[in-house]
Amino acid sequence: MITDSARSQGILSLSPFWNERTFPGVDDPKVRRAFPAAIAHVRGQLGQTYPLYIDGRDVTAGQTLDSVNPAKPDEVIGKVCQGDTAKTELALAAAERALASWRDVEPIERARYLIEAAGLARRRIFEYSAWQVLEEGKQWGQAYNDVAEGIDFLEYYAREMIRLGAPQDMGSYGSESNYCFYQPKGVAVVIAPWNFPFAISCGMCAAAIVAGNPVVYKPSSQAMVVGHHLVELFREVGLPGGVFNYVPGPGSALGDYLVDSPKVNVVAFTGSMNVGLRIIERAGRTPAGQTTVKKVVCEMGSKNAIVLDEEFDHDAAIRDVLYSAFGYQGQKCSACSRLIVLDKVYNRFVPALVEAARKLKIGPAEDPRNYLGPVIDEKAQRSILRYVELAGKEGKILYQSEVPGEGYYVPLTIVEGITPENRLAQEEVFGPVLSIMRAKDFDEAMDWANSTKFALTGGVFSSHREHLDRAVREFRVGNLYLNRGNVGALVKVQPFGGFKMSGAGTKAGGPDYLLHFMDPRCVTEQP
Numbered sequence: 001m002i003t004d005s006a007r008s009q010g011i012l013s014l015s016p017f018w019n020e021r022t023f024p025g026v027d028d029p030k031v032r033r034a035f036p037a038a039i040a041h042v043r044g045q046l047g048q049t050y051p052l053y054i055d056g057r058d059v060t061a062g063q064t065l066d067s068v069n070p071a072k073p074d075e076v077i078g079k080v081c082q083g084d085t086a087k088t089e090l091a092l093a094a095a096e097r098a099l100a101s102w103r104d105v106e107p108i109e110r111a112r113y114l115i116e117a118a119g120l121a122r123r124r125i126f127e128y129s130a131w132q133v134l135e136e137g138k139q140w141g142q143a144y145n146d147v148a149e150g151i152d153f154l155e156y157y158a159r160e161m162i163r164l165g166a167p168q169d170m171g172s173y174g175s176e177s178n179y180c181f182y183q184p185k186g187v188a189v190v191i192a193p194w195n196f197p198f199a200i201s202c203g204m205c206a207a208a209i210v211a212g213n214p215v216v217y218k219p220s221s222q223a224m225v226v227g228h229h230l231v232e233l234f235r236e237v238g239l240p241g242g243v244f245n246y247v248p249g250p251g252s253a254l255g256d257y258l259v260d261s262p263k264v265n266v267v268a269f270t271g272s273m274n275v276g277l278r279i280i281e282r283a284g285r286t287p288a289g290q291t292t293v294k295k296v297v298c299e300m301g302s303k304n305a306i307v308l309d310e311e312f313d314h315d316a317a318i319r320d321v322l323y324s325a326f327g328y329q330g331q332k333c334s335a336c337s338r339l340i341v342l343d344k345v346y347n348r349f350v351p352a353l354v355e356a357a358r359k360l361k362i363g364p365a366e367d368p369r370n371y372l373g374p375v376i377d378e379k380a381q382r383s384i385l386r387y388v389e390l391a392g393k394e395g396k397i398l399y400q401s402e403v404p405g406e407g408y409y410v411p412l413t414i415v416e417g418i419t420p421e422n423r424l425a426q427e428e429v430f431g432p433v434l435s436i437m438r439a440k441d442f443d444e445a446m447d448w449a450n451s452t453k454f455a456l457t458g459g460v461f462s463s464h465r466e467h468l469d470r471a472v473r474e475f476r477v478g479n480l481y482l483n484r485g486n487v488g489a490l491v492k493v494q495p496f497g498g499f500k501m502s503g504a505g506t507k508a509g510g511p512d513y514l515l516h517f518m519d520p521r522c523v524t525e526q527p
């Protein structure tokens with residue numbers, strides 16, 4: 001809890017931003033001790049009921065939804081109270097009331113809450129990771145890095161708000177002096193996905209809050225218990241009532257209500273293209289009582305490619321392609337789902353990649369020997385299995401792994417012979433299915449790399465400087481990685497986000513991000 005005396009000390013002296021240390025590896029002695037203990041601790045707390053959090057208070061609801069372990073669907077992680085439109089309205093009204101005072105709290109004061117929350121999350125990093133291992137089927141390292149990224153967002157946006165909170169002197173004109181400053185947009189709705197359940201939720205909520213916008217947060221229905229960690233953090237740091245509200249519930253029932261509300265000024269969404277486009281369309285309407293133009297901060301799906309040119313580091317490329325394609329079961333917006341291999345290197349690289357893939361073990365994420373775990377739920381399992389079937393029709397399956405009997409598993413699948421006309425080259429699968437495309441030369445590889453409606457991440461392995469430079473110009477994606485895998489963007493140093501149908505051009509963890517949550521004002525004074 002931040003004390004009033006600490007708050008009143010005025011200037012917050014912050015060290016320069018640094019990224020939280022990423023996962024030290026499963027063989028690190030501390031990790032070896034801490035992870036099993038944290039998982040056992042979390043297992044002892046499973047099955048609790050989680051209320052909504054509105055206006056600084058827990059609010060129960062008659063209807064609950066079970067969140068389950070995708071590796072053992074009988075294991076209930078938590079029973080989460082479900083919001084309805086009446087409770088959602090209460091949360092929106094609480095956020096609207098909180099706006100009256102929160103908008104004028106000094107940026108430096110708002111930043112303090114984030115720094116304090118980052119400290120709490122840092123102390124709980126193993127515990128929070130363990131919840132993700134069980135609720136989301138994330139491997140130890142994937143879960144740890146998600147929490148570390150959430151901490152980075154808190155630390156970075158706090159510093160960004162202090163930077164942007166200072167009025168900007170615009171110079172004088174004649175005897176008039178001029179300056180600009182930012183004010184918050186108003187009430188923010190945050191709608192989050194499950195695949196980075198702490199990091200993305202934390203990033204969107206922290207940005208809105210520190211910029212002065214009270215938040216109504218709807219977590220994904222597959223990540224409601226991890227989503228509740230934000231309630232813990234923001235409550236413990238003493239965030240004023242109504243500034244952060246947690247309303248879990250089905251997106252199909254609550255989503256439109258939240259987006260359509262005339263009380264809402266900004267919607268921050270990360271998720272699939274179809275839901276994102278629906279939100280953008282609905283937010284463009286102006287219901288009675290709405291007094292501002294709604295802003296939508298929107299990050300959506302992808303169909304990312306890695307291009308393998310000649311003369312790359314063979315072993316590093318195999319390691320990085322496997323990690324990019326199959327890390328967290330390929331359920332990352334940044335994941336590589338198309339591997340474009342140049343004809344000249346095809347016969348050298350592809351068989352070696354398949355051999356390496358055969359060695360990857362599949363099973364519950366809590367066992368660190370498993371490289372892949374289950375996918376998030378039965379619906380995802382069914383959808384991915386349909387793509388696996390399609391892979392056999394559109395191309396030739398080079399490898400399809402066995403899967404455990406219990407849990408929402410799908411086989412790790414590598415298919416070759418895919419060309420841009422195929423659905424597997426165009427549609428987001430969001431699972432461990434890698435489509436290999438054989439390109440005759442670098443020109444064709446670049447054409448194919450850009451041949452989808454998405455533009456999120458991309459990668460090129462090459463030792464040709466001119467090809468790398470060409471990729472920088474021509475491979476039109478939000479995040480391009482040269483001679484490394486295309487996942488794992490870090491806050492500040494690698495601002496993340498795409499364009500085309502991957503998003504509206506915003507960069508989470510970058511210097512422009514907070515500006516999406518604020519309106520600029522200019523003051524001119526005649527002495």
Ligand code: NAP
Nearest residue numbers: 192193194219220221250251255271272275299300301333
């Ligand atoms: P999703 O199905 O679109 O759901 C995202 C959120 O939207 C969930 O909270 C969901 O609630 C809610 N929702 C569902 N229907 C809605 C509606 N009609 N109106 C408003 N909200 C609604 O996506 P997901 O399966 O959680 O996440 C995977 C997708 O996110 C992939 O496409 C991935 O590429 C993308 N993603 C993109 C980025 C990026 O930075 N570009 C990052 C991560 C993920 P329920 O859970 O209750 O349905």
